[in-house]
Amino acid sequence: MPEPDRHDRELDAWVLAAVAELDVDGLKLGLGARELPVPGVAERAGLDERVVGVVADRLAQRGLVRLLDHADPARVVLTPAGRRAAADTPKPARAPAPDGSRFVFLRPAAPQGPAAPDDEQVCDFHPKRRRKGVLDDGGEHCDGSGWIVDPATRESRPCRCRPLRIARNRDRRLGGRITTEILNYGLASSLHPELHPALVPVVARWTADVDAQLDAGRGLWMTVAGWDRRVAADALDEDARPPRTQAEFEAAAARAGRLLDADALTDQRHREQASRAGGELSLMEVRKVAETAAGSSAAAIARAAHHAGRGVALYSLSSLYRSLVHLSRHGGYRERLDALRTADLVVLVGLDHQVLRRAAPWQRDWLSEQLELIAIGRYEHLKSTVIVSTGWPLEHLQEALSPETFHRLACAAGEPLPARRPPAATPSPAATVT
Numbered sequence: 336m337p338e339p340d341r342h343d344r345e346l347d348a349w350v351l352a353a354v355a356e357l358d359v360d361g362l363k364l365g366l367g368a369r370e371l372p373v374p375g376v377a378e379r380a381g382l383d384e385r386v387v388g389v390v391a392d393r394l395a396q397r398g399l400v401r402l403l404d405h406a407d408p409a410r411v412v413l414t415p416a417g418r419r420a421a422a423d424t425p426k427p428a429r430a431p432a433p434d435g436s437r438f439v440f441l442r443p444a445a446p447q448g449p450a451a452p453d454d455e456q457v458c459d460f461h462p463k464r465r466r467k468g469v470l471d472d473g474g475e476h477c478d479g480s481g482w483i484v485d486p487a488t489r490e491s492r493p494c495r496c497r498p499l500r501i502a503r504n505r506d507r508r509l510g511g512r513i514t515t516e517i518l519n520y521g522l523a524s525s526l527h528p529e530l531h532p533a534l535v536p537v538v539a540r541w542t543a544d545v546d547a548q549l550d551a552g553r554g555l556w557m558t559v560a561g562w563d564r565r566v567a568a569d570a571l572d573e574d575a576r577p578p579r580t581q582a583e584f585e586a587a588a589a590r591a592g593r594l595l596d597a598d599a600l601t602d603q604r605h606r607e608q609a610s611r612a613g614g615e616l617s618l619m620e621v622r623k624v625a626e627t628a629a630g631s632s633a634a635a636i637a638r639a640a641h642h643a644g645r646g647v648a649l650y651s652l653s654s655l656y657r658s659l660v661h662l663s664r665h666g667g668y669r670e671r672l673d674a675l676r677t678a679d680l681v682v683l684v685g686l687d688h689q690v691l692r693r694a695a696p697w698q699r700d701w702l703s704e705q706l707e708l709i710a711i712g713r714y715e716h717l718k719s720t721v722i723v724s725t726g727w728p729l730e731h732l733q734e735a736l737s738p739e740t741f742h743r744l745a746c747a748a749g750e751p752l753p754a755r756r757p758p759a760a761t762p763s764p765a766a767t768v769t
């Protein structure tokens with residue numbers, strides 16, 4: 336580890352002093368609570384919370400504080416060594432100014448996510464794995480590595496399970512798994528009766544020969560007016576905050592590293608995190624998607640691509656947000672973004688102008704940025720994108736997304752097309768009373 340330079344030394348000493356002062360305050364007040372929230376430390380230190388996060392991380396590495404970053408907000412606890420160091424280190428006369436160039440908004444590669452699940456260690460063609468009723472063809476299988484080594488020649492050749500492994504890895508990187516529910520709804524409701532007549536042949540082309548559409552990198556953007564929404568719109572998860580600065584990304588990376596080292600996750604928590612990270616839609620969400628003509632068409636397209644063995648993900652706006660925030664805090668963001676930019680097909684549903692409008696400005700800005708990064712990548716790689724949005728006339732969407740993001744998405748998926756036939760004249764209430 337390189338010797339910290341003056342800039343870092345001063346920042347460290349300043350923040351350590353703030354922690355020590357707050358610790359003493361707590362004692363005087365008889366609070367006994369020695370866990371100091373990072374925002375409080377930042378306030379005392381007169382520094383940006385994100386800068387304090389990085390410094391606290393450094394102090395933790397030196398054993399001067401303990402960082403409780405599972406808590407929200409993260410907390411620090413002064414260690415005995417930290418108390419001694421604070422007493423021995425002269426506090427800088429005034430708050431040091433953090434060097435802006437060290438805290439720029441960049442995205443270093445995040446650490447790897449958790450290792451592959453255990454069942455990946457066994458070959459798909461291993462006799463133990465065969466389901467009942469499947470004929471054991473007695474063919475060869477590997478030791479779980481995906482390769483079969485010839486003991487005589489010492490040469491290895493790919494096992495039959497290797498293409499399956501490659502596809503599974505691809506799908507894991509991409510997230511937004513096409514669940515059984517999506518497949519079922521995609522089958523049950525393809526060519527929804529309420530689909531706009533002009534879109535019927537378009538959607539039919541997609542589902543009949545999805546390979547041709549994906550190979551040509553075609554896109555499809557279906558949008559509906561507010562009256563098509565049968566169910567209340569969902570909202571973005573307000574507790575999920577993405578890291579924004581280089582400093583925060585580094586802190587998140589360090590956290591993720593420790594998390595993996597410590598193996599601190601219980602199974603339950605692990606599963607929860609995996610589902611958040613995976614961006615899978617819940618059954619409720621899938622139902623909601625499938626209730627509209629555009630949503631069920633999108634599910635049918637995703638289904639066709641899935642059965643054609645293509646790399647396909649289906650995200651809702653909120654599941655995309657949830658998943659990217661999670662990954663950017665816990666590792667794997669960069670990998671996911673790359674996968675989203677280059678997969679054969681990304682289906683994005685629930686792009687609701689009202690959800691965007693209700694979101695906090697920082698949430699909207701961050702999400703817009705992610706959508707642009709994905710859209711630009713897909714456009715450049717000539718990959719297919721299908722979007723289902725709520726917003727008509729289009730100005731509603733443009734305004735909620737920002738004209739720039741709207742433009743990028745339209746480059747990737749094409750101009751939005753109205754997806755539902757207009758509602759028939761509403762029967763008068765009297766006519767429906769029985």
Ligand SMILES: [Zn+2]
Nearest residue numbers: 458477494496
């Ligand atoms: Zn194998």
